[in-house]
Amino acid sequence: MSGFRTGEQKELVRPTTKQEVIEAGLTYLEGVGADLICKVCIPSGGSCCLSCPFLNDGVGCGQRNTSCTSWLCGFLKYIYYEAGLIREWKDFWDEVPGQQFRYDTTPRDFAVRGWLEPPKLRFLSEAFADDLQRLRRDRPAFWLVELKGKLDWYIDEILDSNNPKFVKRTEAKLYRLTSDFQRFHQAKAQLN
Ligand code: SF4
Ligand code: SF4
Numbered sequence: 001m002s003g004f005r006t007g008e009q010k011e012l013v014r015p016t017t018k019q020e021v022i023e024a025g026l027t028y029l030e031g032v033g034a035d036l037i038c039k040v041c042i043p044s045g046g047s048c049c050l051s052c053p054f055l056n057d058g059v060g061c062g063q064r065n066t067s068c069t070s071w072l073c074g075f076l077k078y079i080y081y082e083a084g085l086i087r088e089w090k091d092f093w094d095e096v097p098g099q100q101f102r103y104d105t106t107p108r109d110f111a112v113r114g115w116l117e118p119p120k121l122r123f124l125s126e127a128f129a130d131d132l133q134r135l136r137r138d139r140p141a142f143w144l145v146e147l148k149g150k151l152d153w154y155i156d157e158i159l160d161s162n163n164p165k166f167v168k169r170t171e172a173k174l175y176r177l178t179s180d181f182q183r184f185h186q187a188k189a190q191l192n
Helices: 007-012 018-032 034-044 066-070 074-083 086-094 122-136 143-160 164-177 182-189
Strands: 013-017 109-113
Touching (some): 018 034, 018 066, 018 074, 018 109, 034 074, 066 086, 074 086, 074 122, 074 143, 122 182, 143 164
Antiparallel strands (some): 013 109
């Protein structure tokens, strides 16, 4: 991170703290409705905190950090992508130094350009979580985890590509993969 800038860019730079960016991230995730999807994912064995030494039984995360706050699983990546939020989320967290795996070395004080304004999109994740809950009943145990992995893979491929035809083809695969998510697609139509 380059820190404070000069000239025209100066007013875009915002001093902040590690605690403040974590809180901004959590508020944003709440605005997206991430918790609603986690409530279906965790009892199905999909938890991303599985076997983490900082996970306290019945309490949750004992060491909230910038890395885990910024990280998106396949389900959340998909919701962010479909809602057009993924670039702003990634751009913001690219400004936050010291992200590691399940911990951070983020300094207490630093500066970022831009800020995260929480969206009001809980209805979208609510619809997705309802579909996920309904569909998982008739599927094998590994289905949910496999789906999460595929969504993650497709979206990374889209984000890494500069080829519009490839992006279109991959979006079509995403659509086929989620074609049974009827409530979600109806909810998504409200965004247009
Ligand atoms: S993998 Fe995703 S949906 Fe599952 S618990 Fe983690 S953040 Fe929540
Ligand atoms: S450090 Fe990360 S992986 Fe570990 S419990 Fe906290 S949020 Fe979960």
